[in-house]
Amino acid sequence: MRLLIIEDDRESADYLAKAFREVGYVADLAGDGEEGLSLAETGDYDVLVVDRMLPKRDGLSLIGSLRDKGNRTPVLILSALGQVDDRIKGLRAGGDDYLPKPYAFAELLARVEVLSRRHGGPAEETTYRVGDLELDRLSHRVARGKDELTLQPREFRLLEYLMKHAGQVVTRTMLLENVWDYHFDPQTNVIDVHISRLRSKIDKGFERPLLHTIRGAGYMIRDGIR
Amino acid sequence: MTAFGKLIRTTAFRLTLVYLFLFALFAASLLGYFAWNTRRMITEQIATTVSAETGELSDIFTRRGLHGLVFNIENRALRPGANLYLVTTPTGQAIAGNVGSLAPGVMATTGWSETAYRRLDEQDSADHRALVHVSELGGGFRLLIGRDLEERRRLFGIVAKAAQWSVLIVVVLGLGGGIFVARRVLRRIDAMTGTTRRIMAGDLSGRLPVGRSGDELDRLAENLNAMLERIEALMMGLKEVSDNIAHDLKTPLTRLRNRAEEALAKSASEAEYRTALERTIEESDGLIRTFNALLMIARAESGQARGNMDDFDAAEVANGIHELYEPLAEDDGMTLRVKTASTPIHGNRELISQALANLVENAIKYGKPNPVVQPLNAAADAREILIEARREGDAVLLSVTDHGPGIPEADRKHAVERFVRLEASRTQPGSGLGLSLASAVATLHGGELRLADAHPGLTATLAIPAAAGVSDRLAAQTPDVPQKVA
Numbered sequence: 001m002r003l004l005i006i007e008d009d010r011e012s013a014d015y016l017a018k019a020f021r022e023v024g025y026v027a028d029l030a031g032d033g034e035e036g037l038s039l040a041e042t043g044d045y046d047v048l049v050v051d052r053m054l055p056k057r058d059g060l061s062l063i064g065s066l067r068d069k070g071n072r073t074p075v076l077i078l079s080a081l082g083q084v085d086d087r088i089k090g091l092r093a094g095g096d097d098y099l100p101k102p103y104a105f106a107e108l109l110a111r112v113e114v115l116s117r118r119h120g121g122p123a124e125e126t127t128y129r130v131g132d133l134e135l136d137r138l139s140h141r142v143a144r145g146k147d148e149l150t151l152q153p154r155e156f157r158l159l160e161y162l163m164k165h166a167g168q169v170v171t172r173t174m175l176l177e178n179v180w181d182y183h184f185d186p187q188t189n190v191i192d193v194h195i196s197r198l199r200s201k202i203d204k205g206f207e208r209p210l211l212h213t214i215r216g217a218g219y220m221i222r223d224g225i226r
Numbered sequence: 227m228t229a230f231g232k233l234i235r236t237t238a239f240r241l242t243l244v245y246l247f248l249f250a251l252f253a254a255s256l257l258g259y260f261a262w263n264t265r266r267m268i269t270e271q272i273a274t275t276v277s278a279e280t281g282e283l284s285d286i287f288t289r290r291g292l293h294g295l296v297f298n299i300e301n302r303a304l305r306p307g308a309n310l311y312l313v314t315t316p317t318g319q320a321i322a323g324n325v326g327s328l329a330p331g332v333m334a335t336t337g338w339s340e341t342a343y344r345r346l347d348e349q350d351s352a353d354h355r356a357l358v359h360v361s362e363l364g365g366g367f368r369l370l371i372g373r374d375l376e377e378r379r380r381l382f383g384i385v386a387k388a389a390q391w392s393v394l395i396v397v398v399l400g401l402g403g404g405i406f407v408a409r410r411v412l413r414r415i416d417a418m419t420g421t422t423r424r425i426m427a428g429d430l431s432g433r434l435p436v437g438r439s440g441d442e443l444d445r446l447a448e449n450l451n452a453m454l455e456r457i458e459a460l461m462m463g464l465k466e467v468s469d470n471i472a473h474d475l476k477t478p479l480t481r482l483r484n485r486a487e488e489a490l491a492k493s494a495s496e497a498e499y500r501t502a503l504e505r506t507i508e509e510s511d512g513l514i515r516t517f518n519a520l521l522m523i524a525r526a527e528s529g530q531a532r533g534n535m536d537d538f539d540a541a542e543v544a545n546g547i548h549e550l551y552e553p554l555a556e557d558d559g560m561t562l563r564v565k566t567a568s569t570p571i572h573g574n575r576e577l578i579s580q581a582l583a584n585l586v587e588n589a590i591k592y593g594k595p596n597p598v599v600q601p602l603n604a605a606a607d608a609r610e611i612l613i614e615a616r617r618e619g620d621a622v623l624l625s626v627t628d629h630g631p632g633i634p635e636a637d638r639k640h641a642v643e644r645f646v647r648l649e650a651s652r653t654q655p656g657s658g659l660g661l662s663l664a665s666a667v668a669t670l671h672g673g674e675l676r677l678a679d680a681h682p683g684l685t686a687t688l689a690i691p692a693a694a695g696v697s698d699r700l701a702a703q704t705p706d707v708p709q710k711v712a
Contacts, residue, residue: 188587197553216504
């Protein structure tokens with residue numbers, strides 16, 4: 001997995017590169033917008049992590065320029081501007097995801113993994129399977145083994161999102177954004193409660209739990225221990 | 227700059243100078259016209275008199291001869307204020323009249339001319355000027371009749387003097403008036419400048435002096451004062467925020483630092499380090515949340531989020547928030563219910579959702595019934611939190627009602643302020659920004675956050691004016707949606 005980090009703050013960039021390398025990524029660095037653009041155009045990257053405010057050429061114009069040339073590499077925008085309209089501006093400019101600073105590395109990693117999978121991954125399937133858990137996106141049926149499970153509509157969408165990214169860490173913020181479409185930060189653990197309800201429906205009474213809590217990061221659905 | 231220099235640089239003074247010039251020009255041309263016309267009139271009058279007399283005397287000469295003429299002229303010359311008369315022989319010798327001397331060559335040409343002259347009876351005095359008419363009588367005799375121009379000269383002198391005086395008076399009055407007006411304006415402007423200087427130096431409580439005349443300067447001063455009022459309010463708000471930030475962010479930062487220090491000094495095992503680091507991260511996340519909330523409030527208050535508004539149904543927002551928080555409330559032993567009627571609204575959906583979410587979080591956190599006051603068997607109703615979306619008159623109301631201890635009336639206004647955590651809530655986690663954000667969001671939409679007694683408990687309501695055009699448009703799409711109670 002090749003990653004290009006375009007970030008002008010040397011220390012953050014080095015920290016990110018080191019952290020990504022530790023989890024097995026190949027991470028290249030660019031210190032300004034121009035260098036970032038030329039590297040992004042020539043190198044074959046799976047995901048670009050772009051700081052919004054860059055010297056020489058700002059992040060949004062860099063993305064716009066890449067998209068104009070037909071480069072569809074997924075881009076995650078990092079920005080100190082974390083408000084809803086900044087986010088919308090970033091996504092309109094061609095970004096695929098937007099993460100306001102400061103962020104937890106676990107959050108960034110989870111989002112980058114989802115982005116890289118989206119890029120190279122298979123076409124959307126109609127049925128998701130994790131272990132003996134099966135979710136049919138068309139008929140909205142969920143079954144574990146032989147048992148049919150009854151889920152509330154929101155629980156269904158929560159599970160659908162988790163299963164779509166099976167084997168990947170999904171953070172609370174990602175769930176709030178993608179399942180509920182809220183971009184604010186609740187002061188309480190609302191998501192945890194929803195997860196624990198979902199867990200009680202899909203895992204309770206089964207020998208092997210599928211929905212795992214990843215400490216300090218979020219949740220993951222997967223079959224057994226990786 | 228000297229005081230005088232300042233004075234003559236004022237707009238009022240410069241305008242005065244321009245007007246002064248124009249008025250002086252006007253007065254001068256008026257008087258000039260008058261003088262010129264008078265002079266012409268006098269000249270014409272003299273000419274008429276002289277012509278008539280010339281006719282008369284020529285007639286006498288024709289009928290009674292030279293002798294008769296001389297006699298007649300001598301008679302006429304004796305009258306007081308008489309005209310000038312002179313009869314000369316063909317050789318140029320004077321034979322009758324009252325003229326002592328004339329400018330040379332006057333008698334040589336017939337017709338009108340102006341000349342200096344001297345009367346016979348006033349040898350010493352200076353020359354006078356006269357308008358004379360010389361005519362040819364029969365036999366080479368010539369007759370001169372003329373009129374002194376002194377009158378004309380005097381009149382002209384009077385006019386000239388009047389012109390001098392009037393111009394002088396115009397200039398003096400004009401300059402005086404100009405200086406008076408300029409000084410008056412200058413004094414007021416100086417007072418304003420002084421106040422603005424004080425304000426610039428940091429004393430925001432200063433206000434410009436406003437006179438009673440209600441003139442343009444007063445209106446300007448009033449407007450500037452209104453502007454200062456607003457700036458002062460904003461500055462006060464800013465100062466309050468920064469004070470609060472300093473206090474409420476420094477406390478957790480100090481805690482953070484202390485923990486890190488303690489961990490560094492005392493931790494023996496990796497597990498202890500790990501725990502300390504985890505708590506550090508937790509604490510910083512809390513700080514980041516507080517920062518985000520503050521930024522959000524600042525943006526809502528400055529009106530920056532106005533660009534992101536669209537039309538939607540407030541009922542959807544209420545249902546969405548209910549759906550999100552229902553499990554959390556249940557885990558906390560509360561019941562979260564929602565009661566909505568389709569209520570179209572124009573606004574920033576994200577912000578309104580967040581404001582409502584804050585109200586619900588508050589209700590879950592602080593809305594638990596007080597077991598001392600309310601017996602536990604009445605708990606079923608008391609543990610209920612109701613989210614409502616409805617329209618009342620021109621306002622869309624999004625309210626959250628709990629049956630907890632509520633907020634005493636005296637504290638309600640206070641509760642909305644940033645970082646205020648009422649005594650009762652000090653023990654609960656939270657940034658103290660929830661209500662402020664809700665209030666800022668309501669204000670951004672032109673509405674307000676109302677806190678009311680729910681007997682017992684608290685009803686927090688986001689009251690947002692419904693934009694008429696928008697609501698009609700949306701209402702048409704969703705006709706007669708029955709009330710649903712979840």
